[in-house]
Amino acid sequence: MFESLALQALLGGVLIGIGAALLLAFNGRIAGISEILYSLLFNPLKHPDSNWRMAFLIGLVGGGYFMLPVEFSLRQGYSPILLVISGLTVGIGTRIGSGCTSGHGVCGIGLMSRRSMVATITLMVTGIITTTILRNFIG
């Protein structure tokens, strides 16, 4: 679809940034996906902010759906145990660390938050260590 992988990544990144910037500019909200997901799920259903959070997540999946002609090979037969451990640690980690790749990485750094910069560097480093060990010493 695109000549260069880097260009494709850059274009996608710019779109992610625009989505986050518009949410802040118009609604005053941070596009932190873990925060949006968990606030929606763990607050009472009639919470006044549930509607926009639900709308954002529907948009997220819908936006992905529209772009699905972008082709890449699907992973199959990946360890379900790893998927469960991964989901659990990512979930626990976002709650303790108050954010994920979008909240800290995209929004927080954009707001020049030192806290978010430290969080992003930390999750990158442990992510690299984990994948490196997984691929070279286990898988």
Add this chain to the structure above:
Amino acid sequence: MQNILIALICGLIFGAGLVISEMVNPIKVQNFLDPFGNWDSSLAFVMGGAVAVTSFTSHFILKRTKPIAAEQFYLAIKTSIDARLILGASLFGIGWGLTGYCPGPGIVNAIINPQEAMVFLPALVIGGWIGQRYCA
């Protein structure tokens, strides 16, 4: 209603970006997290492009006394860099590295790779609940 529509549009743009950039492809994410192996550096441009936009625009946005369509900005209150932040981000990175999924791409994968999403997403929700219940 206006805020709901805006959130929907922002989600659409964000989700489209996640697919175009291939952040939703966990193989590619793991290739990015494997700099000593067959490193795919292109995902650095995703974060680079996104942060370029947010850092440039936030400068102008926060000059306003309030958002265009809301009464106030809802920004993070915490500024401290403490052990909780490091522990949480570390756990997050470990989970991210194990599969290549973080929350946004995990959610979008409900329609791309449902076989993996139907295992990852319930675990993500339970993990969030555990974190909220016992660690918050």
